[in-house]
Amino acid sequence: MTEIKKAEERSLNFIEEIIEEDLKAGKYKSIATRFPPEPNGYLHIGHAKSICLNFGLALKYGGTTNLRFDDTNPVTEDTEYVESIKADVQWLGFQWANELYASDYFEQLYGFAVNLIKKGLAYVDDSTSEEIAKQKGTPTTPGTRNQYADRSVEENLRLFEEMRNGKYPDGQKVLRAKIDMASPNMHLRDPLMYRIRHARHHRTGDAWCIYPMYDFAHGQSDSIEHITHSICTLEFIPHRPLYNWMIEQLEIFPSHQYEFARLNLNYTVMSKRKLKQLVEEKHVTSWDDPRMPTISAFRRRGYTPESIRDFCERVGVAKRDNIIEYSLLEFCIREHLNKIAQRRMVVFDPLKVTITNFPEGEVEMLTSEDNPEDANAGHREVPFSRELYIEQEDFMENPPKKFFRLAPGGLVRLKSAYIIKCEEVIKDAEGKVTEVKCTYVPESKSGSDTSGLKVQGTLHWVSVAQAISVEVREYDRLFKVEDPSSEEGDFKDYINPDSLKVIGTAYAEPALKTARFEERYQFLRKGYFCLDKDTSEERMVFNRTVTLKDAWAKEKKKA
Secondary structure: OOOHHHHHHHHOOOOHHHHHHHHOOOOOOEEEEEEOOOOOOEEEEEHHHHHHHHHHHHHHHEEEEEEEEEEEEEOOOOOHHHHHHHHHHHHOOOOOOOEEHHHHHHHHHHHHHHHHHHOOOOOOOOOHHHHHHHHOOOEEEEOOOHHHHHHHHHHHHHHHHHOOOOOOOOOOEEEEEEEOOOOOOHOOOOOOOEEEOOOOOOOOOOOOOOEEEEHHHHHHHHHHOOOOOEEEEEEHHHHHHHHHHHHHHHOOOEEEEEEOOOOEOOOOOHHHHHHHHHHHOOOOOOOOOOOOOOOOOOOOOOOHHHHHHHHHHHOOOOOOOOEEOOHHHHHHHHHHHHHOOEEEEEEOOOEEEEOOOOOOOOOOOEEEOOOOOOOOOOOOEEEEEEEEEEEHHHHHHHHHHHOOOOOOOEEEEEOOOEEEEEEEEEEEEOEEEEEEEEOOOHHHHOOOOOOOOOOOOEEOEEEOOEEEEEEEEEEEEEEOOOOOOHHHOOOOEOEEEEEEEEEEEEEEHHHHHHOOOOOOOOOOOOOOOOEOOOOOOOOEEEEEEEEOOHHHHHHHHHH
16 A cells, blocks of 8 residues: 555654564564444544554554454444444455454453452442442542442352343443552542443344443453554543553453544534434434545545545644644545546536537537546547536626636637637626627637637636536535534534535536546536435436635635
C-alpha cells in the first residue's frame, strides 16, 4: 500500500517507537493488533482512524490484526451492525487475519471468573446499582465494602453458578472483583465483572443469561488472542490498571494497552447515542445519510477509501485530544477526486440559448477531455446543436464591471465548443429573461480556433435535445456550529437547515447516461458528484461529495 510507504518516510509516532523498541529487544517475534468494535451502531470517521492505525501498524511491521466484535451486551447489538462494520473495514482497504467475537470466549471468560472467585478475588453482590454506586465513595473519599464481600469462596461459587443457570432476575445479583475500595482510581474499587441480563444474544441465542462487563471481557480477550499491542483511545487510560490487574491475577498472556487521541471532527457529533437519535428521530434518513459522519455515509456521498486513509495519515497519532477541521477531510477528497473524477457538464438552473446561425436540426459531435489531470483518461463526444442550456446565473442583462459571462453584445466561450455572442434577449410578461438568442463564430472551435478573438469567460452548457434529466442532491455540513455537543441546550437545535438542497431536475450531457456507482464525476464549475443508491431506471440521482472550493472558509471570514 502506498500509505505504508508514506508512513515509512515520515517520523515515527509514539506507538511505532514502542513497537520498534519491543521488536528490537526481542520482546515479540511479530506484533498482533485488533480492532474491537461493539456492534451497536454504524462505524463513524473516528473509527476509521482506529482501523487505519491498527491495520496499518500490522502491515508496516509484518504482523496481524484481528477483527473482534465486543458483543457482550445483547440488548443493543444486532447482526445488521456486524455486517456493516465488516463492509466498512474492507471498503477502507483492510482485511483481518481472524474474525472473532467476545462471545466466542464466554465459556473461557466464565472460567476466568471462577478462578478469581477461588482465589478470593471476586464475590457475588446482591446490592442494587444505586447502593453499589453509593458504596464506591467519591474521588476524594474512599468507598466501603458491604457484607456480601465477606461471603465464602464456596458460597460465591454456588451463587455464581446459579446466576449462570438463570435462577435470578435481571439486576438481583452481580459479580464483582475484590480489589481496593480505597484506591484513588475509581475503576479499581471492586468493579463489576458480570451482570444478569435475560436477553437473546445475536450469536449465542439463549445459552447465556449472564454477560461479562467490558473491563472484564476486553483484556482477557486480548490475552486469549495474544494481542501484543492493544490500542485504545485516551478515555481508557484510567482502565489500564484494571486491565493489568486482571491479567496478572489470572496469570495469562500479558497483553499491553496503549492509548492515543481519538479523532474529533468539527461540525458534527461522534457519539453513537447521538447519531442513533438523529436516525430514530428522522433528522436524517438513515445511518448512511450522506450528511452523517459514518463511514457508510461517506462512502455513499462519494468519498474514496484513499481519501479517508490520507486524512487519517495527515491527522496523525497524538497523546492529546483535539478537534480536527472538517476542511482537512474535504481537502483530502478534493485532492483525490481532482485526479480521478471524470468531467461532465450539468446545468442546474437552465436558461435557453438559441444559436441563430447554426442550422436547425443539425447536431455536431464535439470532443472533450474526460480528465485533464489524467493523460490516460481519454475523451468523450458532446453533442452541440442550435438550442442549448446554460446556467441562469451565467447571464446578466445589465452586468457590473468584471462580469465575464454572457451579456447583451458580449462574447463568451462555451466549454469545448465555440465562442458565442448575445444578440437578443427574450422576456416573458413579467419581464423575466426566458431565452437569449446568440450567434456563434464557426472559426472559434476549441482546439482549432482561428478566429483571433479573445474572451475571458468560459461557460458549461448542454444541448437541449440530447440532455438527460437528473436529480441532484447538494449536501453540506450537518451542523451550523463547530462543536454542537458543547453548546447550550439540545445538540439537535444546531442542525444546519441548509444541509441538504435537492434540485429535482437538472440537465446533463448524455455521457452521464452510462454513469456507474464506482465512478466519480466533476460537474464542471459545480463540484464533485457520485451516483446515489436511490437511482432507478426512471431517474438518476447524484450526490454532491464536496464543492470545488472551501465555501465554509469564506463564511468563517465573514463571521
